[in-house]
Amino acid sequence: MNRVVTVALFLALLLLTPILTAEKCEKEAFFDMMAQAWEEMSQHNTGELARIREIISSFGLKEGETVLDAGCGTGRLIPFLLKEVGRNGRIYALDCSQEMLLIAKQKQYDGNVSFIKADITEMPLPPESMDRIICFRTFAHIDNKTGALREFFRVLKPSGVVVICNLLGSKELNELHKEIGRAVANDISPSAQEMKRLFLGSNFTPLELLDSESLYLMTASKPHN
Numbered sequence: 001m002n003r004v005v006t007v008a009l010f011l012a013l014l015l016l017t018p019i020l021t022a023e024k025c026e027k028e029a030f031f032d033m034m035a036q037a038w039e040e041m042s043q044h045n046t047g048e049l050a051r052i053r054e055i056i057s058s059f060g061l062k063e064g065e066t067v068l069d070a071g072c073g074t075g076r077l078i079p080f081l082l083k084e085v086g087r088n089g090r091i092y093a094l095d096c097s098q099e100m101l102l103i104a105k106q107k108q109y110d111g112n113v114s115f116i117k118a119d120i121t122e123m124p125l126p127p128e129s130m131d132r133i134i135c136f137r138t139f140a141h142i143d144n145k146t147g148a149l150r151e152f153f154r155v156l157k158p159s160g161v162v163v164i165c166n167l168l169g170s171k172e173l174n175e176l177h178k179e180i181g182r183a184v185a186n187d188i189s190p191s192a193q194e195m196k197r198l199f200l201g202s203n204f205t206p207l208e209l210l211d212s213e214s215l216y217l218m219t220a221s222k223p224h225n
Contacts, residue, residue: 027141028096030183031073035099039074051167056080058217059163064088065131068155070120070148071095071138075104081134082111092125094118121147125155133162140166140173140189149202158224162204164195166216173216189216 031038042048061067061084069077072093081091090112095101096119105115118124120135121144133152142148152162166173170189177184190198192209195218199206204220211218 026183027143031095031097032099035074035097035103038100039103042074042076048167052077052080055165055167055215055217056084059084059132059134059165060161060219061085061132066090066129067092068123068125068130068133069093070133070135070152071141072104072115073097073100073137075107075109077134077136078104078107078109078113082109082113085111087111090114092116092130094120094123096120121151123151123155127154128157128160130155131157131160133160135162135164137166139164140177140187141184145190145198146202149198149204153202153204153222156222158222160222161207162220162222164216164218167214169211169213169216172213192218 061081063084063086065085066089067081067085069081069091072078072095075093078091078093082089085091092114093101093104094116095104096117098117101115101117116124120138120142133156135148135152139145139148149162156162166189168176168189170191173189174187177187192211195211196206196209199218199220203223205223207219207221209218210216
């Protein structure tokens with residue numbers, strides 16, 4: 001699904017939805033509201049599935065790992081993660097949107113999956129409990145990016161790796177969010193230089209900083225004590 005079509009669909013959906021109330025934070029309510037439409041759009045986007053199959057090997061997942069899907073949405077990535085970690089691995093799927101999680105939970109998964117509703121900056125997970133964190137199509141939506149990285153550092157095991165990925169480069173994604181507007185209008189994907197600064201400021205060791213037109217892939221490791 002190309003960028004123009006994506007923007008048009010989002011704007012059409014927003015015109016049919018009410019203004020968000022103050023009962024929830026604006027962003028959580030926005031993603032609750034968009035959950036079903038987002039899932040339907042994803043199901044028809046076969047090109048995105050092909051892209052995910054291409055890039056999953058870049059995440060460096062290993063058999064038996066415990067992996068956090070940080071911002072799992074409707075569970076788009078979970079089957080791919082399970083295939084990589086195998087029967088002895090486990091996926092923790094976390095999201096702030098209850099509606100997104102409800103859709104994700106309804107799917108049939110071949111493997112060990114646990115679901116958590118929480119803010120990424122305050123995750124109910126033990127320290128040093130994850131081998132790898134995958135933040136797919138989510139990092140731009142996190143307002144407190146420094147707080148999120150500090151939480152990632154806390155829950156990662158020594159030598160653990162965080163992977164931040166999107167299927168659009170930062171320039172393209174930032175323009176898309178401005179066009180969609182509303183709760184995501186100011187959601188920014190950091191440039192490679194800024195992402196390096198954020199990693200270093202959170203005590204990570206940057207590994208890869210790729211920001212091309214069609215792929216954003218930022219990885220970093222937690223130093224071994």
